[in-house]
Amino acid sequence: MAKEEQLKGSDVVSNLINFLNSLPIAFHTVDEAKKLSKKAGFVQVSERDNWNLGAGKRYFFTRNYSTIVAFAIGKKNVQDGFKVNTHGHLVPFLATAIKAEVNKVVAGNGPVDSEDDKEKSNKITNTDDSRHHSILLKLLATQLGCEPDDISDFELQACDTQQVQLLVA
Secondary structure, eight states, X not given: OHHHHHHHHHHHHHHHHHHHHHOOXXXXXXXXXXXXXXXXXXXXXXXXXXXXXXXXXXXEEEETTTEEEEEXXXXXXXXXXXXXXXXXXXXXXXXXXXXXXXXXXXXXXXXXXXXXXXXXXXXXXXXXXXXXXXXXHHHHHHHHTSOGGGOOOOOOOOOOXXXXXXXXX
C-alpha cells in the first residue's frame, strides 16, 4: 500500500510540475486555476459584494487577474461568521523594510529623501508622476523612442523562463 501511495503522490507532483510549466505568467495560471476550481465545485465570489456563504461550501475570488484565493467553509455551522484577520501589527518586518527601500525615489547617484531631491529627480525625466520610478520611465522612454511624459501608464512583469524541476535529496 505504501508503494501505491508513493506512486499516487508522484503523479500529483508530476501533474503540478506540468501545470506550472504550461502556464508562462500569473495571469494564465490564475485563469486556468479558476477553470479547475469551478470544475471542482468552487463558487466564485467578488470581493466587492456581500457574501452569502454556506456551511460545507467552497469558494474563491481573484484580484487583478493575477491572484486567486480559495477557501472552504467547514460543515459545522460557525455563528461568528467569516472574518478577515485585521491584525496590522503582524506584518513581517523584513517585507516592510524591503518595501520601504524599494519605494524610495532614486535620483542620479543615490536615494532621495527630501522634497527638493524629489523635484530634482522629476526634472531628470520631466514628469511628476509618482506611480512609477523616474529611472524606469526614462529607460522605457529611451527604448520606445518617446519622452517619459508620453507614457501614461504601463504594467511590467518579469517572467522566469526556466522550467520547474523536481529535485530530490
